[in-house]
Structure formats: C-alpha cells, structure tokens
Amino acid sequence: MSNWLEISPLDQIPVLGSRVVETDNENIAIFRGKDDNVFAIKDSCPHKQGPLSQGIMHGTSVTCPLHNWKIDLNSGEALGADEGCTNVFETKIENGIVFLKSPA
Amino acid sequence: MKQNLVLIGNGMAGMRCIEELLKLEPEKYTITVFGEEPYGNYNRIMLSPVLANEKTLDEIMLNDEQWYVDNNVTLIKGNKVTEIHRARKEVVAEDGTTTPYDRLLIATGSTSFMLPLPGADKYGVIGFRDVQDVDTMVETAEQYKTAVVIGGGLLGLEAANGLMKQGMDVTVVHLMDTLMERQLNEPAAKMLQASLEEKGMKFLMDHATEEILGDDRVTGLKFTNGTQVDADLVVMAVGIKPNFELAQSAGLHCEHGIVVSDTMQTFDPNIYSVGECVQHRGATYGLVAPLFEQAKVAANHLAELGIARYEGTVTSTMLKVTGIDLFSAGDFHGDDDTDELVFHDASNGVYKKIVLRDEVIVGAVLYGDTIDGTWYFQMMKDETNISDFRNTVLFGQAHLGDAGHGDETRVAAMKDSDEICGCNGVNKGEIVNSIIDKKLFTLEDVRAHTKASASCGSCTGLVESLLAHTLGGDYSEAPSKKPMCGCTDLTHDEVRAGIRKLGLKNHEEVRRSLDWKTDDGCAVCRQATNYYLLCEYPDYNDPQSRFINERAHGNIQKDGSYSVVPRMFGGMCTPADLRAIADVADKYEVPEMKVTGGQRIDMFGIKKEQLPAMWKDLSNAGFVSGHAYGKAMRTCKTCVGDSWCRMGTQDSTGLGIKLEELTWGSWMPHKYKLAVSGCPRNCAEATIKDFGVVCVDSGYELHVGGNGGIKVRVTDFLIKVDTEEEVLEYAGAFAQFYREDAHYLERTAPWIERVGLQKIKDAIVDDEANRKALHERFKVSQKPSQIDPWKKIADGAEANEFAAIKVTG
Numbered sequence: 076m077s078n079w080l081e082i083s084p085l086d087q088i089p090v091l092g093s094r095v096v097e098t099d100n101e102n103i104a105i106f107r108g109k110d111d112n113v114f115a116i117k118d119s120c121p122h123k124q125g126p127l128s129q130g131i132m133h134g135t136s137v138t139c140p141l142h143n144w145k146i147d148l149n150s151g152e153a154l155g156a157d158e159g160c161t162n163v164f165e166t167k168i169e170n171g172i173v174f175l176k177s178p179a
Numbered sequence: 180m181k182q183n184l185v186l187i188g189n190g191m192a193g194m195r196c197i198e199e200l201l202k203l204e205p206e207k208y209t210i211t212v213f214g215e216e217p218y219g220n221y222n223r224i225m226l227s228p229v230l231a232n233e234k235t236l237d238e239i240m241l242n243d244e245q246w247y248v249d250n251n252v253t254l255i256k257g258n259k260v261t262e263i264h265r266a267r268k269e270v271v272a273e274d275g276t277t278t279p280y281d282r283l284l285i286a287t288g289s290t291s292f293m294l295p296l297p298g299a300d301k302y303g304v305i306g307f308r309d310v311q312d313v314d315t316m317v318e319t320a321e322q323y324k325t326a327v328v329i330g331g332g333l334l335g336l337e338a339a340n341g342l343m344k345q346g347m348d349v350t351v352v353h354l355m356d357t358l359m360e361r362q363l364n365e366p367a368a369k370m371l372q373a374s375l376e377e378k379g380m381k382f383l384m385d386h387a388t389e390e391i392l393g394d395d396r397v398t399g400l401k402f403t404n405g406t407q408v409d410a411d412l413v414v415m416a417v418g419i420k421p422n423f424e425l426a427q428s429a430g431l432h433c434e435h436g437i438v439v440s441d442t443m444q445t446f447d448p449n450i451y452s453v454g455e456c457v458q459h460r461g462a463t464y465g466l467v468a469p470l471f472e473q474a475k476v477a478a479n480h481l482a483e484l485g486i487a488r489y490e491g492t493v494t495s496t497m498l499k500v501t502g503i504d505l506f507s508a509g510d511f512h513g514d515d516d517t518d519e520l521v522f523h524d525a526s527n528g529v530y531k532k533i534v535l536r537d538e539v540i541v542g543a544v545l546y547g548d549t550i551d552g553t554w555y556f557q558m559m560k561d562e563t564n565i566s567d568f569r570n571t572v573l574f575g576q577a578h579l580g581d582a583g584h585g586d587e588t589r590v591a592a593m594k595d596s597d598e599i600c601g602c603n604g605v606n607k608g609e610i611v612n613s614i615i616d617k618k619l620f621t622l623e624d625v626r627a628h629t630k631a632s633a634s635c636g637s638c639t640g641l642v643e644s645l646l647a648h649t650l651g652g653d654y655s656e657a658p659s660k661k662p663m664c665g666c667t668d669l670t671h672d673e674v675r676a677g678i679r680k681l682g683l684k685n686h687e688e689v690r691r692s693l694d695w696k697t698d699d700g701c702a703v704c705r706q707a708t709n710y711y712l713l714c715e716y717p718d719y720n721d722p723q724s725r726f727i728n729e730r731a732h733g734n735i736q737k738d739g740s741y742s743v744v745p746r747m748f749g750g751m752c753t754p755a756d757l758r759a760i761a762d763v764a765d766k767y768e769v770p771e772m773k774v775t776g777g778q779r780i781d782m783f784g785i786k787k788e789q790l791p792a793m794w795k796d797l798s799n800a801g802f803v804s805g806h807a808y809g810k811a812m813r814t815c816k817t818c819v820g821d822s823w824c825r826m827g828t829q830d831s832t833g834l835g836i837k838l839e840e841l842t843w844g845s846w847m848p849h850k851y852k853l854a855v856s857g858c859p860r861n862c863a864e865a866t867i868k869d870f871g872v873v874c875v876d877s878g879y880e881l882h883v884g885g886n887g888g889i890k891v892r893v894t895d896f897l898i899k900v901d902t903e904e905e906v907l908e909y910a911g912a913f914a915q916f917y918r919e920d921a922h923y924l925e926r927t928a929p930w931i932e933r934v935g936l937q938k939i940k941d942a943i944v945d946d947e948a949n950r951k952a953l954h955e956r957f958k959v960s961q962k963p964s965q966i967d968p969w970k971k972i973a974d975g976a977e978a979n980e981f982a983a984i985k986v987t988g
Contacts (some may be wrong), residue, residue: 080986087979091699091723095983102983109699126739129727131702138702140727140735143633145702156627175986 079167081175085111088173093128093137103164104128106137106148108153113166114148115175121146121159164166181209181282184481185270187213187260187425191223191453192470193286194242197886198476201250203696207482211278212247215254215269219243222618223309224467225501226651230313241618263429265447282449282481285426285437289419289455289465296330298391300907304413307338316412320345323411326350327400329388331358333498335416339380340500342414350381350408352388352400358379362496362507366523367530368545374503374528380615383408419465421456434461440641441488443477451477459489466494471620479668486694487668495556497549497647506552509542509559510534517541518699540567540939551575553643564935567895576640601642602634610642614649622646625779635889664703666695671922675711676703685712686721700724707923710810713846714918722977728808730980732968735808737785743782743793744801747845749817749835749855750778759800767793777814777852779805789983795973803967806844812851812914812925815839816864820857820874829874831857834903838872844964845914848921848930853910866894869927870913872906875899879906883913883939884931892928893938898944912943912950914924915957 088094088107096103101118102118104127114135118128125141135148145154151163165176184200189212199209214220218240247254255272262271269279291306303319305312316338319326324347328339331353339349351358357368372382383402391413392399401408420437430439432446436458438897442595443451443459455465464470469492479487495508513519513534522531529547531553533540540559548927554576558565559734565572593599595608613619613629625642626633632642660667674693683689689708690700700708703722714721724732733741742871745760760780764772770784770914785793806813815838818824820831835855842853854865855872865871867887867932871894873880878901882894896914900906916939921930931939943950973979 083984089723089979094979097983097985099987105984111853122738124739126735129731129735129739131705131724131726133699133701133705134697141737143702 078177080177082166082173082175085113085168085171085173088113091132093132095126095128102126103175104129104137105166105175106134108130108132111168113168113173115164115166116146116148116151117162117164119161120144121151121153121161122157127161180568182207182956183279184208184210184282184284185211185278185280185394186210186284186286187263187270188286188288188454188456189216189220189254189256190286190288190454191220191241191467192288192474192553192937194220195471196284196286196453196474196477196481197252199475200481203478203482208282208781209253210251211253211255213258213260213272214254215474216870217257218310219246219254219256221310226307226310226313227341229337231314236310238334238441238615256753260425261426261732263450265429265450268449271284272727277873280449282451284477284481285445285450285452285456286454287422287425287456287881288848289421291415292418292420293415294417296386296388296391298393298397299399299415301391301393302395302398303393303411304391304415305332307414308419310416313341316342317345318412320347325350325409326414327408327410328416329400330416330417330418331355331382331384332361332416333359334419334916335414336375336498337500338414338416338956340378342412343379347412348381350383350410352383352386352408354385354387355881356385357386358382359498359507362511362544363505363546364511364544365534367544368508370525370528370530370546371498371505373501377465378502379472391928395837415565419455421458421463423456425778426450426452434458435753438494439620441476441490442485443473443489444480451481453477460491462491464492464494466496468492469494474670480536485513486696493556493560495552497552500857504545504547504549506545506549507543508552508556509540511542511544513542520569520573533573535565535569537567538564540565548575550644553640553647560935562935563933587751599645600631600634600638602630603630605629605631605927607645610645610975611649614646619646620650663707666690666700667693668702669693671707676706678708678711678715683712684716685719686724686807710846710848710923714960717963722980726810729810731787732794732972733785733787733803735807738784740783741785741787741790742807743785743790743797744775744805744807745797746805746839747779748839748843749832751832751836753985756800756802759797763793763796763800766796775807776816777805777807778816779807779814781807787983788983791972793908793979794969798870798970798973802969803843809846810849811847812839812842812845812853814852815842816852816854816868818855818857820855824857826860827857827874828876829854829879830855831863831872831874834872834874834879834906836862837903837907838870839962841907841911842914844966844967845961847918849926851914851917851927867891868894869917870910877901879903881906881909884927884936886926886928888926890928895931897939908950908954909943911954911957913939915960916942918960919953919959931932 084165093106104116104118106114118126122144125139127137128169129140130137136145137144144157147154151161153159167174215719220242221241222241228234255497259273260270261273267621269277271277286670291308305315326342326347326349328335328931331351339351344351357365358372385813387403388400389403390401397413401407423437426437427433437452437456438458445452455472466679473489476487476489518531518535532544534542539562543555558614593607594866596606598606599622609628610631619625632639663671677693681692709721709724727735767789773781775781789931815835817832821827838853851869853870854863854868856863856865865873871882879895882897883897885894886892
C-alpha cells in the first residue's frame with residue numbers, strides 16, 4: 076500500500092537547495108529546483124554513499140559533495156562517464172505543501 | 180521545422196564540428212555528410228603509427244559507421260561533391276544527385292603537394308595523406324626493397340620511419356642541409372639526423388630532384404647535381420595543399436585557402452568552413468589542435484549562440500617516431516631583440532633551447548628530453564614573465580620544487596603498472612588503454628573516464644604527457660584559453676572582467692549577461708562565480724552556490740559527519756580555553772580529537788544537527804570559527820619568539836596574533852595560511868606558507884607564495900621591512916591583490932608562477948599608493964567577514980540548513 080507523507084511547506088526548502096527527511100529506515104533528500112519543481116532521492120551517492128543532500132543542485136541534477144559525481148534527480152542515475160544509480164521517490168505539491176510517496 | 184546542414188568532407192575537423200554541434204543543439208539540423216573516402220571518420224594524425232605497424236585502422240577510427248546511424252547523421256561515402264549552387268542553396272554530387280542546404284560546412288582538408296617533376300605521374304609515386312597511401316606503401320613493401328621519401332620535414336620523416344618498419348631500405352631526400360628546418364634549429368636537427376641514421380635511415384641532404392626515372396613504374400630519381408638513386412617507391416612529403424577548388428569554383432573568396440572570418444564564416448554567410456582548407460587571418464594550419472578550436476567556434480555559430488570567436492592558435496610540434504623525443508614551438512630562431520638559453524649535452528643526446536623576448540618565452544626547441552615541452556608551451560601562451568627562475572628554467576618544472584613527481588616525469592619510460600594518480604589509484608596502463616579504447620582526446624575526457632588527475636590535480640602534467648605520447652605528437656592539448664567549465668566558453672579572467680565591467684550583481688545576471696549555456700550553471704562555475712561576486716561585493720552571499728563546507732561552516736568528512744575547529748589566535752591558549760573545549764567535547768560526546776598542524780584543536784564526528792548548539796557553547800566561551808573548512812584564511816602558525824626562546828629576535832607570537840586578527844574570516848580564492856618565525860631557524864615553517872614572516876634582528880623578512888601541500892614550493896622573498904605596522908600593511912595588501920587577481924581554486928604558489936613575481940612586486944612593493952589602497956580595500960572586505968558565522972547560526976540564522984525533517988513511515 077502506498078500513501079503520501081506530508082513533508083514540509085515548499086518555502087521551507089531553499090531554491091536550488093535541499094532538506095533532509097529522516098524516515099524510520101533511511102534519509103531522503105528533497106530538492107527544490109528553480110521552477111519550484113521538487114525531487115526526492117535517497118540521500119546516498121551510488122559511489123561512496125556521500126550525502127547528496129549536501130551537494131550543489133543545478134538543473135535537474137546534483138553534484139555529490141564528496142567526489143563530485145553528478146546524479147540525475149529524475150532517475151537517480153550517475154551522469155557523465157560514471158556508472159551507478161540510487162533510488163528516487165515520487166513527490167507532489169498541494170497547497171504549497173510538499174508530499175512524498177511513502178517508500179514503504 | 181529542422182534546417183538542413185550539409186558537411187562536405189568527412190574528416191577530423193568537420194566531424195569534430197558536428198560532434199560539438201550535437202552537444203549544443205542536437206535537434207536543430209538534419210545533417211548530411213559527404214565523404215570521398217570509403218570509411219567513417221578516422222584519426223589522420225595516427226596514420227604514421229598505422230604505417231609503422233604500431234596501430235591498426237580499427238584502432239584509429241573516431242566515428243565508425245554505427246556512430247552516424249546512432250546520431251541520425253546521413254553519411255554519403257565514396258561520393259564526391261562536384262558543385263555548390265549558392266543561389267539555389269544546394270550541392271551536386273558526382274552521381275548527379277542534389278542535396279539542399281540551409282547551412283553548408285566545407286571541410287575539404289588538404290592533399291599532399293606533388294612536385295610537378297617530369298615523371299611524377301609514374302606508378303609508385305605517391306603522397307602521404309590517407310589510408311589509401313598507407314595501403315600502397317604496405318603493398319609495395321611486400322614486393323619491393325627500396326623507397327625514397329622526398330622531404331625531410333615532419334611528415335616525410337614519419338613516412339620514412341614507417342617504411343623502414345615495413346622492412347624497406349629508405350633514403351630521405353631533402354632540399355635543405357638540415358632536417359625539419361621549420362621546426363628545428365641546426366644543433367637539434369643534426370642530433371635528430373644522427374639518431375635516425377643510427378636506426379638505418381639514409382639521407383641525401385642538399386639534393387634537389389630533377390626527374391623521376393622509369394617506364395610505367397618508377398625506378399629511380401635524378402638530381403640537379405647529376406647524381407642518381409634507385410627507388411621502387413617515391414613518397415612526396417613536401418607539404419600539404421589546402422583543397423579549395425570546389426569553394427573557389429562556387430565563387431567563394433579564396434587565397435591560399437578558403438578565407439574565413441573569426442566566426443569561421445566564408446564570404447557567403449550561409450557557408451562555414453573549418454580545417455586545413457581554411458585560411459584565417461592569413462594563416463593556414465595543418466595540426467589538429469587549431470582545427471579542433473575552429474570546429475568548436477563554427478559549431479557555436481551553427482547553433483546560433485553566436486558568441487565564440489577564433490583568434491588563431493599558437494602551435495607546437497612533436498615528432499611521432501618511437502624512441503625519438505622532439506618538441507618545438509613558436510619562434511625558436513629569435514632575432515636581435517631576443518635572448519636564448521641553451522643546454523646541450525651531446526653524449527647524452529639532449530638539447531634544449533628557449534628563446535626569450537622581454538623575459539617571456541616566445542619559442543622552444545627540445546630534443547632528447549621533451550617532458551617540459553607542455554610547461555614551456557603553457558608559459559608561452561600565458562606570456563609568463565620568467566625572470567625569477569630564468570636561471571633554472573632549462574632544468575624543467577621539476578626543478579621549481581616539485582617534490583611529488585620530480586623523479587618520475589619521464590612517462591614514456593614508465594611501466595604500465597606505475598601509479599600516475601595517487602589520489603584515485605590509477606596507473607599508466609589504465610590511462611593509456613582508456614585513451615586508446617575510448618578514443619579520448621582531451622585532459623577532461625581522461626579525467627571523466629579514469630579519474631586520473633581529477634582530484635588534487637598534481638599529476639595533471641603527467642596525464643597530459645601521457646596523452647601526448649599516446650596520441651602521438653602533433654596533437655597538443657592545452658587550448659589557448661581554458662573555459663571555466665562546460666557551461667561557458669569564457670575563462671576565469673573573462674568572467675571576472677565581465678562582472679566588473681558590466682557591474683553584474685548576482686549569479687543570474689552573470690549567467691544571463693555572459694551567455695551561459697546552462698540555466699543554473701554547475702557546481703564548478705557556481706562556486707567560482709560566487710567567489711568573484713563576493714570579492715567585488717563583500718556582503719554578497721548565495722549559500723546554495725557554495726560548497727557544503729562553507730554553507731555549514733564545518734568540514735564534511737567521508738561518513739557525512741563534520742569536524743569543528745575553533746580558532747586559537749597564533750596558537751596561543753589558556754587553561755580556561757582548553758577547559759571550555761574539553762567541556763564541549765564531553766557534552767556532545769565528540770568521538771575523536773586531534774591537535775592540528777595549524778596549532779589548534781579539531782573535534783571530529785559531529786552530526787550536522789549538533790553544530791549550532793555546539794557553536795553556541797564555544798561562542799559563549801569566547802571562540803570564533805577557525806574556517807578550517809573554507810577557501811579562506813586558515814591559520815597563522817607561530818613559534819614562541821623572544822618572550823621565551825633564547826634564539827628569538829622578535830615577538831613572533833604577538834605579531835602572529837596581530838596578523839591573524841587582521842586576516843581571520845577572509846574568503847580567498849583558495850585556502851590561505853600564514854606563519855611567523857622568530858628567527859631564521861624558522862621553526863614556524865614560514866617559508867612554505869602563502870604569506871610568511873621571518874623575524875631577524877634588524878626587522879622582518881616577508882615571503883610569499885609558499886606551499887607545503889600537493890607540490891612543495893618554497894616562498895619567494897618579497898621585501899624586508901622594519902616595523903610590525905609595515906608587516907601588517909603588506910599582509911593586507913598581498914592578501915587583497917591575491918583575492919582580486921587569482922583564479923578561484925588557484926593557490927598563491929601556482930598564481931605567482933603563472934603571473935610572475937615581478938607583477939606582485941610592481942603592485943605592492945614599488946607602488947606605495949597602490950599598496951595602501953589594496954590594504955584599505957582588504958579592511959573594507961573584512962568588515963562583514965569578521966562577524967563570526969558560528970555565532971550568527973547559533974543565534975538562529977539559517978536554521979533550516981541544520982534541521983532535518985523527521986517523518987514516520
């Protein structure tokens with residue numbers, strides 16, 4: 076069964092920045108793009124598990140703070156010549172509130 | 180509706196342009212490529228290794244036929260374009276078909292120049308230009324013995340070497356009395372000739388061919404001095420001739436080649452041209468590096484971005500003959516206004532000559548030891564003033580104090596298992612294989628695919644040398660200008676100049692006014708631009724464009740935790756300070772502590788959400804941030820000085836505290852360290868710091884540009900001053916000049932090597948007014964920087980950055 080979890084008002088997430096969501100099992104990074112598009116991705120780089128939430132966001136990707144891998148926020152895939160993939164999650168915005176589809 | 184783009188010439192320059200265009204605008208054009216040869220696009224500079232049996236044709240293919248299919252590009256091979264109808268905007272091929280174009284790109288390249296000698300049309304007389312020539316040579320070598328190469332230039336010698344490898348007896352005939360006279364001076368040319376003779380090559384110098392002898396097939400050559408020589412094969416390698424007949428017949432303006440503007444446009448605005456067929460500002464080029472630069476510019480205009488300009492290329496040359504190292508660039512003959520530095524060791528086969536004009540390298544010839552060719556070439560392009568290391572420049576970059584790789588810079592002699600990149604554990608074999616298998620051309624490609632030199636960058640020179648050795652020589656990476664990143668074609672200096680000239684106030688204005696290719700930039704340009712903006716406007720800050728360390732004011736560790744280092748001015752502390760730190764460590768259960776090399780205490784393993792509370796406690800105890808995480812002023816290391824030490828000459832700790840009080844909190848292009856030693860024994864290691872003071876009995880020696888990191892570099896002596904006030908003024912002025920002039924992520928050591936110490940002296944030693952103005956600007960920039968960021972956050976600023984959102988489910 077899937078249900079939507081209420082996360083945060085959109086304006087509490089910086090533009091081109093992120094917040095960390097701590098769930099029972101794992102940390103999920105919520106990113107907010109320039110056009111208020113929102114992405115959710117497991118907060119762990121496929122390379123050496125760096126916290127992607129702490130990276131710099133640009134377009135629809137984020138650069139991992141540990142070793143500069145670029146990760147596509149839509150697919151979780153590593154970009155460029157690197158190979159690897161991490162989980163992404165569905166999000167939606169309703170009345171200015173960000174929801175995350177429960178991974179459970 | 181897509182437009183039609185037609186490319187005439189399926190060679191390296193034209194196809195490079197198509198690849199660049201597909202990167203910029205993949206959907207804009209329907210692309211058709213006409214190629215005369217029955218292959219995909221291959222790497223023409225690698226024909227010599229193919230002839231020498233060192234590579235196969237498959238290994239040198241750049242775009243195989245599948246590539247054209249995958250990229251929706253129509254390749255019409257083995258069909259020559261015979262006519263361009265400019266009025267109807269279409270091209271007519273040999274078989275009569277017509278293809279319409281909206282934009283036309285002509286990249287017809289060049290052909291071997293064939294001497295118009297009697298008998299030049301005989302069977303067995305060829306040029307050295309394409310796969311067919313190589314096939315002819317290989318077939319001839321199977322049946323015949325004797326080959327003559329006319330032309331003792333780069334191409335001729337490579338052809339001769341290849342024919343020898345095919346088992347032929349080869350004689351090189353040259354009009355002049357020294358080889359490669361366009362690239363080499365006499366001593367180097369003689370050494371080259373001697374090494375080639377040792378390999379078995381024969382030479383007839385100072386010989387002009389009068390006639391080619393034989394019936395249907397060539398049998399020999401007759402010279403103007405009346406002598407003759409036998410030959411079963413004659414290879415003419417006397418130069419190349421740009422192919423512009425097609426363009427000329429279409430009425431395009433041509434001189435020695437197709438004349439183009441700085442945007443690679445011909446006289447017809449719908450027609451562009453790149454490659455060896457082109458004449459730009461009076462020059463034609465036969466090397467790959469300039470052709471690739473042209474391709475990039477043309478692609479930019481075909482994509483209608485309209486901002487790139489080609490301004491000509493300074494080229495360098497290397498000879499691709501295995502076992503012979505030769506490098507040449509620029510004006511190596513010199514004139515009355517130039518100086519030459521020469522190193523000549525005949526028995527060891529080493530010759531180096533550098534030509535200087537006003538202390539700037541304008542040309543170089545290296546033979547036998549070419550490892551520093553790329554370094555000299557870079558300095559030549561950067562116009563670096565070398566007066567400060569003129570005495571040692573011939574001994575190479577390693578002699579400047581490269582402790583990291585000094586002994587292992589001969590990449591050719593290295594074993595495949597030897598490690599090149601220590602950060603990422605990449606050895607020579609892996610890099611060479613990637614370059615060959617993945618067809619890599621540039622340093623950026625190698626970094627992306629192997630990670631070699633992608634971390635600390637200290638092995639960049641080695642990787643560049645490996646590229647040059649593997650690709651063979653006449654390709655020289657290091658374009659004349661290096662863009663900041665893939666988001667822009669502008670260099671660091673150009674972006675900075677743009678910000679200043681146009682008064683750009685924020686990231687969006689920079690990207691919009693300077694025509695960025697991406698909406699948000701990337702991690703590289705955002706951080707650099709952020710620094711340039713805050714250097715101009717000290718209050719400026721965009722947290723989302725800063726590396727996490729500077730956003731969270733802590734140093735991110737491999738497990739995602741942070742470290743906390745409170746500042747201890749000059750390394751001095753009291754029992755109360757230490758007790759306060761110990762209390763904080765207990766309260767937050769800090770897993771590990773360490774005394775740092777910067778004379779303060781590091782607490783490791785702190786979770787991000789703990790940081791604000793910890794900083795509040797530290798702030799209440801009187802500490803401020805140590806900026807151990809930032810591209811910022813870090814520490815001022817001191818020795819005890821004359822208050823305790825029996826050798827001390829001045830109060831080095833007192834001065835160190837004053838220097839740290841002046842400079843703490845300052846954002847810099849890179850990390851920045853100071854030190855003060857109380858006497859020339861230099862216990863504080865001031866001569867490997869960015870700004871070091873060595874106290875002497877009569878005053879203070881000031882040293883700049885030292886580095887104890889990746890590449891150890893001893894400081895340059897700047898000046899000796901008499902008072903502490905002067906030390907502080909110089910410290911502020913030097914810091915500000917570095918802040919305003921260096922590139923982001925360039926430490927003082929490489930900055931000084933790039934711009935030359937003289938520039939620093941001119942700015943702050945010889946110009947008192949400028950020194951005082953710089954010092955004043957530094958103090959202004961320090962006002963917002965010395966509001967402690969830890970205290971601000973402890974008081975509630977940027978709370979969202981540190982608080983996670985907790986949900987259940």
